[in-house]
Structures are given as structure tokens and as C-alpha cells.
Amino acid sequence: MTTRVPRIAPSEITPPQVYFNRRAFLTGALAAATGVALGRATAAVVPAAAGAPLPYTFDAAESVGALVHAPDQNEKPNTWYQITHFNNYYEFGTSKTDPAERAGRLQTRPWSITIAGEAEHTGTFALEDFLKPYALEERIYRFRCVEAWSMVIPWVGIPLRAVLDRLKLTSRAKYVAFESLYRPSEMPGQNVPILEWPYREGLRIDEAMNPLAFMVVGLYGRVLPNQNGAPLRLIVPWKYGFKGIKAIVRITLTETQPPTTWSLARPDYYGFYANVNPNVPTPGWSQESELRIGNPFFHQRQKTLMFNGYAREVAHLYKGMNLREYF
Numbered sequence: 001m002t003t004r005v006p007r008i009a010p011s012e013i014t015p016p017q018v019y020f021n022r023r024a025f026l027t028g029a030l031a032a033a034t035g036v037a038l039g040r041a042t043a044a045v046v047p048a049a050a051g052a053p054l055p056y057t058f059d060a061a062e063s064v065g066a067l068v069h070a071p072d073q074n075e076k077p078n079t080w081y082q083i084t085h086f087n088n089y090y091e092f093g094t095s096k097t098d099p100a101e102r103a104g105r106l107q108t109r110p111w112s113i114t115i116a117g118e119a120e121h122t123g124t125f126a127l128e129d130f131l132k133p134y135a136l137e138e139r140i141y142r143f144r145c146v147e148a149w150s151m152v153i154p155w156v157g158i159p160l161r162a163v164l165d166r167l168k169l170t171s172r173a174k175y176v177a178f179e180s181l182y183r184p185s186e187m188p189g190q191n192v193p194i195l196e197w198p199y200r201e202g203l204r205i206d207e208a209m210n211p212l213a214f215m216v217v218g219l220y221g222r223v224l225p226n227q228n229g230a231p232l233r234l235i236v237p238w239k240y241g242f243k244g245i246k247a248i249v250r251i252t253l254t255e256t257q258p259p260t261t262w263s264l265a266r267p268d269y270y271g272f273y274a275n276v277n278p279n280v281p282t283p284g285w286s287q288e289s290e291l292r293i294g295n296p297f298f299h300q301r302q303k304t305l306m307f308n309g310y311a312r313e314v315a316h317l318y319k320g321m322n323l324r325e326y327f
């Protein structure tokens with residue numbers, strides 16, 4: 001199974017040397033896994049404060065450069081500190097700093113994942129076994145929260161499409177539903193009925209099969225910190241951040257559109273599709289612009305791009321749909 005993000009011309013992106021440091025990477029713990037295939041593109045520099053090395057294979061050569069056509073924006077990745085200390089993870093509280101303070105108590109090993117529904121290969125698997133068939137890739141994606149802030153994040157993971165291909169979906173599989181861990185003893189926010197627990201998300205199958213949809217196990221070449229959704233979370237870079245469900249324990253292939261946490265909570269605010277769309281405001285605030293976390297000119301918001309700048313890759317999925325209705 002080879003799924004590749006569309007390659008882009010070097011002239012279209014910020015020169016890699018601006019944010020990559022090949023030498024630092026090559027002398028790092030991951031060099032052995034990547035070998036000579038690395039070529040000119042390298043992974044993001046592993047910050048000194050980062051966590052443990054990934055216990056899985058890591059193929060940085062596969063897709064560095066997934067940061068696609070974002071004209072006139074500063075696309076320097078956010079720092080490890082910014083990405084891991086400004087989080088939304090209501091299982092640990094509703095403030096941006098709660099996850100960094102509290103998620104450390106979550107036991108992410110052992111971890112198992114259940115596959116159910118319209119697929120040939122269903123069952124419960126240890127996470128290590130579930131991940132074994134895949135080479136990890138790095139994807140540097142823009143991340144846009146519906147609260148109108150954004151970051152650029154170097155994730156490590158596997159294309160969701162590769163997973164779905166191996167599961168062999170039946171012809172009745174039209175949607176894929178994801179469920180987070182429910183463990184109130186370690187997730188204090190689950191004792192508060194602020195959302196319906198466990199957290200749930202979903203995608204239409206063709207969205208899930210898009211090469212950009214990504215299952216994440218790492219950050220900056222290291223193990224994903226708990227506050228960012230360890231040990232396994234989803235990233236759908238053209239959708240608002242809440243689609244990126246954390247701490248996944250269950251994947252169900254369904255015939256009908258699955259209920260999702262935020263659309264259950266506030267259907268008038270947060271739809272199932274949740275595509276980044278500067279033309280459709282959320283009741284109460286505009287989605288036309290965003291605040292890039294860490295922007296030294298913090299008062300200068302930047303324009304939000306349709307589909308978060310990934311229109312070329314995903315706009316075809318929504319042909320004929322009224323994007324105001326299916327927000």
C-alpha cells in the first residue's frame with residue numbers, strides 16, 4: 001500500500017533549511033531508521049525538551065513536504081513547548097493549560113484498539129500489533145481550531161487510508177467512527193457532564209481515504225505527549241481541530257453517519273463536516289481570520305484559508321454540497 005501526499009515543487013514552500021536542520025536530525029536517535037533515503041528533505045529538529053524516542057519504525061523520507069501551498073504565510077512550525085502547553089482536551093479540564101498539568105497521570109500502556117463494524121478484519125488488538133505493518137511518516141500540517149487560533153505541527157504517524165485498506169471494508173462501510181478512552185479515574189474531566197463521554201468523532205469514507213487524513217503517534221519525531229492525545233489520535237488538517245480525536249480506543253465502520261461529540265453538544269455551532277471555511281461564521285464569532293500561536297506580532301491575525309489551505313487536495317470531496325448547510 002503506498003499512499004503519498006502530492007509532492008510539491010520546492011519553489012512553493014518555505015526553504016526547508018529555514019525550519020529543518022538536517023545535521024541535527026541525522027545525528028539524532030532516528031537516523032538509523034531512515035538511512036540514505038532521507039535525501040534533501042529531513043524531519044523537524046527534535047527539541048531538547050522532547051519526550052521519549054518512538055518505539056516504532058520511522059520513515060521521514062516518505063512525506064516531509066506535506067505542508068502545501070500556503071502563500072504569504074509564516075509557516076514555521078510551532079515550538080514543542082507551544083504545541084504541548086496550549087491544548088484542548090476536556091477529559092482533563094477546559095482550560096488550555098489543564099492537559100499539560102494533568103494528562104501525565106493517564107496510563108497509555110498497555111493500550112488496545114478495537115475495530116468493529118463493516119470490515120473483514122475486526123477485533124481487539126494491542127496497539128503495538130496494530131501499528132506494526134506501517135512505516136511511520138512525518139507530516140507538517142497547519143492546525144486550525146474552531147476557536148480561531150492555529151499552529152503548524154510536525155506530526156508523526158500513518159495515513160488513515162493505509163489502515164482502512166488493511167481492514168478490508170465491506171461495501172456497506174460509508175463512514176468511519178472513532179471513540180476516545182473512557183476512564184474517569186485517570187481523566188478527571190469525565191466526572192463533569194460538560195460533554196457526552198466518551199468523546200466521539202467520525203468521517204465519511206472518502207474523506208477518511210484522502211491521503212492527508214492521518215493517524216498520529218508522534219510529535220517532532222518523538223512519542224506523542226499525553227496532552228496531545230497519546231498514544232493514538234486523528235489529524236484531519238482541512239477540518240477544525242475538534243475532528244482530531246485523541247486517545248482512540250475504537251474504530252467502527254458504519255453504514256450511517258455516526259454521532260459526534262461536538263455536533264451533539266452544539267449542532268448549531270459544530271457540524272459533522274467541520275471543514276475550515278472562512279465564509280461560514282460560527283454563531284458568535286467569525287472564521288475569516290486566525291491567530292497563529294507564537295506570532296510575535298500577536299495582534300496581527302492572518303486570513304483563514306478555505307479548507308485550511310488544502311483545497312487543492314480536498315475540495316473535490318464536497319462537490320455539489322452546500323458548504324453553508326454542511327458546515
Ligand SMILES: Nc1nc2c(c(=O)[nH]1)N[C@H]1C(S)=C(S)[C@@H](COP(=O)(O)O)O[C@H]1N2
Pocket residue numbers: 083086087088089090091144145146180199227228229240241242243244245246247
Ligand atoms: N478526546 C478528545 N479529543 C479532542 C479534544 C477533546 O477535548 N477530547 N479536543 C479537540 C479540540 S477542540 C482540539 S482544537 C484538538 C486540540 O489538539 P492539541 O491539543 O493537540 O492541539 O483536539 C481535539 N481532540
Ligand SMILES: [Mo]
Pocket residue numbers: 088145146147240241242
Ligand atoms: Mo478546537
